[in-house]
Amino acid sequence: MTAQADDELWSAIGDPSRRQVLDLLVNNGAVTASWLAGRVPFSRQAVSKHLAVLERAGLISRRKQGREVLCQVQAERLDQATRAMAEVAAQWDRRLAMIKRLAEAAQAETRRGAHHDQ
Amino acid sequence: MPGLRIDREVLIEAPVEVVWRTITEPDQMSLWFADRVDLVVKPGAHGYLGFGDQGGPVVVETVDPPVRFSFRWNHPSGEEPVAGNSMLVEFTLTPQGTGRTRLRVTESGHELRDWPEAEKQRYADEHQEGWGEFLDRLAGVLAGRRPGGQDDGAGG
Numbered sequence: 001m002t003a004q005a006d007d008e009l010w011s012a013i014g015d016p017s018r019r020q021v022l023d024l025l026v027n028n029g030a031v032t033a034s035w036l037a038g039r040v041p042f043s044r045q046a047v048s049k050h051l052a053v054l055e056r057a058g059l060i061s062r063r064k065q066g067r068e069v070l071c072q073v074q075a076e077r078l079d080q081a082t083r084a085m086a087e088v089a090a091q092w093d094r095r096l097a098m099i100k101r102l103a104e105a106a107q108a109e110t111r112r113g114a115h116h117d118q
Numbered sequence: 119m120p121g122l123r124i125d126r127e128v129l130i131e132a133p134v135e136v137v138w139r140t141i142t143e144p145d146q147m148s149l150w151f152a153d154r155v156d157l158v159v160k161p162g163a164h165g166y167l168g169f170g171d172q173g174g175p176v177v178v179e180t181v182d183p184p185v186r187f188s189f190r191w192n193h194p195s196g197e198e199p200v201a202g203n204s205m206l207v208e209f210t211l212t213p214q215g216t217g218r219t220r221l222r223v224t225e226s227g228h229e230l231r232d233w234p235e236a237e238k239q240r241y242a243d244e245h246q247e248g249w250g251e252f253l254d255r256l257a258g259v260l261a262g263r264r265p266g267g268q269d270d271g272a273g274g
Binding site for chain 2: 085088089092093095096097098099100102103104106107110
């Protein structure tokens with residue numbers, strides 16, 4: 001099981017500030033932490049913390065280019081998150097469909113019973 | 119298990135009482151949910167749901183017939199499930215006219231861990247967009263770019 005890894009992934013995406021950072025990275029490609037800090041309503045320090053969490057969750061990678069460190073989204077990992085999310089949602093849809101079928105069958109049964117009693 | 123938030127619903131052609139029994143009676147639960155259901159539907163009750171050779175403990179949270187039923191699962195073994203270490207599954211039943219029920223299920227996790235109430239409210243207000251939409255949108259943007267588009271030829 002990869003429960004621990006998933007946990008990290010979801011808590012990384014769950015935070016709205018980190019989603020904002022992720023959004024900027026997705027839309028702008030490889031950028032520096034300072035560039036990000038200029039575009040979010042929180043401190044440079046907070047940006048660094050969020051980047052560290054995103055990196056631990058595998059959602060971004062960092063590489064050196066000259067004197068700068070560029071951050072970039074890891075598309076595969078994000079894709080994995082999308083698929084996992086869709087799978088959990090689909091699971092609940094299947095369960096709800098089954099509940100619907102069972103409840104409607106039980107209700108039809110009750111109606112038939114009531115008819116016979118009259 | 120992911121700490122995400124799922125929100126689904128279905129309209130059922132049966133009254134709330136019937137839907138309530140379907141979602142809370144263990145013999146019914148074993149038909150739509152788990153292969154093995156050891157559960158007493160009472161607040162605070164500890165139970166077990168088995169899925170094939172897997173499974174795990176659940177703890178019932180809210181039992182408010184016939185409108186609300188919730189339980190927690192996917193908490194670390196040996197720990198009591200609370201907000202922050204587990205997933206909360208909540209069923210809400212709403213009567214729709216005569217003999218119909220809107221059944222809504224949400225599954226939410228630790229993304230709201232340790233957040234003060236005001237912060238949660240702000241989050242809910244500002245982030246109407248669900249996770250699904252957020253991820254879909256990101257995935258859409260990513261699909262539109264070629265990998266390595268921002269690389270200067272150095273990346274692998």
